Amino acid sequence: MNDDRLNLLKTKLTNFNIEFSDVNGTPALYVDKDNIIDVCRILKEDESLKFNSLVDAVSVDWFRKKNRFEMIYNLVSIDNNERLFIKIKLESRNPEMQSLTAVWRSADWYEREAFDMMGINFINHPDLRRMYMPEDYEYHPLRKDFPLMGIPDSIPLPNK
């Protein structure tokens, strides 16, 4: 994304409190989690931006006191051939945010995966179930305080 396009993006989003950064050359926005849905609607529906495809969502556990969790959404504009990351900082104690399924349908499974692996709660998600682990599993394996070897007896084995 060149400077003109980046300035256009900045003018479109002047009403919101947004911090601009980049991920190794690709622009990234730190968006406040309270107005995430409004920002995403502008990014998707504005005729000159048109970030119409959400291709991935990354959940991060920074393992620190404040803002321990983070969600990174990977957006692509197919028409303009541009990529953009949206980052949302989440609380340590009770990580939750509005689900983006209202804007992009593909957020459904990405958020289910983040819920399963990192324990992030998505409000207004239509079907928030575990993606990979068994339904009655108690832990979130990608958190940094989950040991690599797993927790013994956390998955009941069949009787011999």
Next chain:
Amino acid sequence: MAHTIDKDLIDNDPEIKKSKILQALETEDLSVSFDDALDNEMILNMGPQHPATHGVLRLLVSLDGETVMKCIPELGYLHRGYEKLAEACTYHEYIPHTDRLDYLSPMANNVAYALAVEKLIHLEIPERGKYIRVIIAELARIQSHLLALGALVMDIGAVTPFLWAIREREKILDLYDVICGARFTTSYTRIGGVAQDVSEESLAATKVFVDEFTENLQEMRDIVERNKIFIERCEGVGYLSKDDCIDLGLTGPLLRAAGVARDLRKDDPYLVYDKLDFDIPTHTESDCLARYYIRIEELLESVKILNQCLDKIPSGAHNALQSKKVLPKKERVYTKMEELINDFMIVNFGVNPPIGESYSAIESSKGELGFYFISDGSGNPFRLKIRAPSFCNLQALAPMMKNCMISDTVVIIGSVDPVMGEADK
């Protein structure tokens, strides 16, 4: 005088409504009575062990007679925790694990991973290394598409084309054997290049394969594409509109079959794809038949790319000259002090990228295969997120299957071409 049947009597008498086969099932000593399955709703469990689900995909299908009302895919039967494992491996150690993601095209995963790490540590590799990577990535695309096409027509009932596709695929595995020493789990790329240079003989063998391939593919196309059964089972099945495809985040052949010419090889060129001449085939029908044709045409484009690469491949070094990041040659490790130290440091402590984040993706046979790294400056990644195309494409399974027939489900799964190793991570 004509015998008239009282219609009310039929509706009220359950014995008359039941089909003959259900009546035959009910015997006097069996107390359970059956409803006619074709007139009632039922829940069908497909998989995880089912030949047509291409691995351990489980589907819960709600049926009204033979029509699918709703389908819920269930994943996780092959979950090995590769993202967690990456946090305990150095960047080099993780390369063999990438083979096990999309195990139908391991070379493409190797290339994607190596490119992602090189972007993170800002390393450029020599031209010859880039050409070698393009050759193996395109061989991987042929390898994966051949199995996808063969399995699709076999699910419809034609076994011969599957065997012919596998015959061609075996030749690619033999080429891998010559190029890197392994047929299946290749682990061929390294950070900063590839494990060893390709020999003239293996390039010549690749040339022979590529020259024969178009003709051998035509043989398969001849018996498939004019087959009435094949066309009727595929045409119009699994339709998904262009807007839905984009909204669901689809990439790869599924998106191109809906008329969107999105291909990272053109849109975000990596390696030497910007120097090669090839087209991005698109179709607009967005059904299973269009997805079949997209894969066939991509095979022919891959042949074009391979031919150009084999002509153009330059001589010279195949690995970058960066002794702190790139593993040295084994014979030099055994004889030279400097290389021994570097080898020890890379193997034991890793390549230590700068603190930061990086995302890099390639166009694999199934779509956008990306790796998102977060580095804290140590030898292991702080977080690795794999953007697996099969996982994202599987999300489209439920909308595609809505209101189709139960027999169409296997065709739709075949046309999506999921690999569970990648989808379950």
